[in-house]
Amino acid sequence: MILADRISHVHYAIRDIVLEAQRIESSGKEMTYLNIGDPCRYGYYPPKHITDSIIQAFRENKWHGYAPSGGDPELRKAIADNENINKDDVFITSGLSEGIDFLFQALLNPGDNFLLPSPGYPLYNTKNDIYEGTHNYYECNENYEPDVEDIRNKINDRTKAIVVINPNNPTGKVYSYKTLKGIADLAGEHNIPIIADEVYDKLVFDDEFHSMTEFRDVKVIRGNSLSKVFLYPGARVGYLSFHGDGMDNIKSAIQKLCNARLSINWEIQRGAIAAYTQPYDLEPLLKKFKEQRDLAYKYIKESDVLDTVKPEGAFYMFIKVNGKWKDDKDFIINLMKDKGIVTVPGSGFSPVMKGVYFRIVYLPPVETLKNAMEKIIDFAESKN
Ligand SMILES: Cc1ncc(COP(=O)(O)O)c(C=O)c1O
Known part of the structure; x- marks a missing residue:
C-alpha cells in the first residue's frame, strides 16, 4: 500500500524508545522505565471520589449514549465556573492531546507556524510536522526559563499562536510572573493567541504558579486534563478553555471538530465533574513528589558529568x-543496553536544542529510584 506522506512525520519520542527497550528486555535484561509521564505506572491512582462518580454513572443507565459533542454541559459549567468564563467557552476533548490536535487543525495552514518552546512536549512538534507548519522554536535560558527576547525576534507574520507549557514538560520549570507577563505583552502587541498548556498546574512544589489566564487583555486558549493533577491519564478527558475577546471563530471551529468526532465517553465525563467540583487534598501527593524530586536532584548535583536545574513542578x-557522546541517542541507547534504564532523549523535546540531554520521570518507589540514579551516574561517569 502507498501511505500518505504525512505518516512519515509521525514520531513520538516518549513511546518510540519503548520498542528499543523491549528489544533489549527480550534478551533477558531487567529494565527500569523512567520514560513515561504516567503516575499510574508508579503506584499512584486517581482519587476515589472521581472513580466512585464514574462507577455510579455506569450504573445509572443515563450516560451510555453519545454525549453532547462539546462535552457534558455540567462538566463544562464546572470548569467554566472555576475559570470565571462561560460554559460555552469550554470544550471537552479526549485528553488535552485531542485539544492540541484540534488547535493545529483549526489555526494552521501549511507554511504557518506556532511558536513552540524548545524544549517542549513532543506532541506539538509532531503535530506541527503533520500539519506542515514551518519550524519556529523559541529558546529557554540556562535556567530553563523562556527567553522573551527570542520570542520577540521569532514572531513573524505567519505566527498563528505562541505555545507556553507551564509547568514545563520536560524541564519541570515553573515560569516566573515576569516571564509570563513578557510573553503576554508580546502576544497582545501582535494580537496573537497564547496556547497555555497548564496540565501540571497544581503539581507545583516551591514557587507560586501563575496561569496565563491572569493576563486578562490577551487571547488565551488554556489546556488542561485529568491526566496529571488527578493522576488519571487513562480517563482521556481534557479540555480547552477560551479566555479573552475576539475568539468566536476559533470556538466555532473547535465545536465543528468536536461534532465531527461525535463525543467523549460520557460516564468518564460524569466522573470529571467530581474532579472539578469536589475538594481534593493534594498536599500528601506534593510532599511525596517533592521528596522524590529532591532525591533525584541530589544524585545529579553530586555528579561531575551530569547537570540540571532543580524542577519546581510536574514530575520530570x-x-x-x-x-564525549556522539549525541543524545548514543547516550540513552547505551544507558539502556548497559544498565537497563529507559529514559527519553532530549532531541525528542526539541529538534533545535544543542547539547546532550535526557529526561527522566522521578516517580518510581524510593528504592527503585535510588537504584536507577546510581546506575545513571555510574554509567555517565564510567564512560566519560
Ligand atoms: C505538557 C503536556 N501537554 C499535554 C499532554 C497530553 O495530556 P493528555 O493525557 O491530557 O492528552 C501531556 C502528556 O504528557 C503533557 O506533558
Missing part, C-alpha cells in the same frame, strides 16, 4: 550530559 527532570 531534564538532565544535561557533559561528556
Whole structure:
C-alpha cells in the first residue's frame, strides 16, 4: 500500500524508545522505565471520589449514549465556573492531546507556524510536522526559563499562536510572573493567541504558579486534563478553555471538530465533574513528589558529568550530559543496553536544542529510584 506522506512525520519520542527497550528486555535484561509521564505506572491512582462518580454513572443507565459533542454541559459549567468564563467557552476533548490536535487543525495552514518552546512536549512538534507548519522554536535560558527576547525576534507574520507549557514538560520549570507577563505583552502587541498548556498546574512544589489566564487583555486558549493533577491519564478527558475577546471563530471551529468526532465517553465525563467540583487534598501527593524530586536532584548535583536545574513542578527532570557522546541517542541507547534504564532523549523535546540531554520521570518507589540514579551516574561517569 502507498501511505500518505504525512505518516512519515509521525514520531513520538516518549513511546518510540519503548520498542528499543523491549528489544533489549527480550534478551533477558531487567529494565527500569523512567520514560513515561504516567503516575499510574508508579503506584499512584486517581482519587476515589472521581472513580466512585464514574462507577455510579455506569450504573445509572443515563450516560451510555453519545454525549453532547462539546462535552457534558455540567462538566463544562464546572470548569467554566472555576475559570470565571462561560460554559460555552469550554470544550471537552479526549485528553488535552485531542485539544492540541484540534488547535493545529483549526489555526494552521501549511507554511504557518506556532511558536513552540524548545524544549517542549513532543506532541506539538509532531503535530506541527503533520500539519506542515514551518519550524519556529523559541529558546529557554540556562535556567530553563523562556527567553522573551527570542520570542520577540521569532514572531513573524505567519505566527498563528505562541505555545507556553507551564509547568514545563520536560524541564519541570515553573515560569516566573515576569516571564509570563513578557510573553503576554508580546502576544497582545501582535494580537496573537497564547496556547497555555497548564496540565501540571497544581503539581507545583516551591514557587507560586501563575496561569496565563491572569493576563486578562490577551487571547488565551488554556489546556488542561485529568491526566496529571488527578493522576488519571487513562480517563482521556481534557479540555480547552477560551479566555479573552475576539475568539468566536476559533470556538466555532473547535465545536465543528468536536461534532465531527461525535463525543467523549460520557460516564468518564460524569466522573470529571467530581474532579472539578469536589475538594481534593493534594498536599500528601506534593510532599511525596517533592521528596522524590529532591532525591533525584541530589544524585545529579553530586555528579561531575551530569547537570540540571532543580524542577519546581510536574514530575520530570531534564538532565544535561557533559561528556564525549556522539549525541543524545548514543547516550540513552547505551544507558539502556548497559544498565537497563529507559529514559527519553532530549532531541525528542526539541529538534533545535544543542547539547546532550535526557529526561527522566522521578516517580518510581524510593528504592527503585535510588537504584536507577546510581546506575545513571555510574554509567555517565564510567564512560566519560
Ligand atoms: C505538557 C503536556 N501537554 C499535554 C499532554 C497530553 O495530556 P493528555 O493525557 O491530557 O492528552 C501531556 C502528556 O504528557 C503533557 O506533558
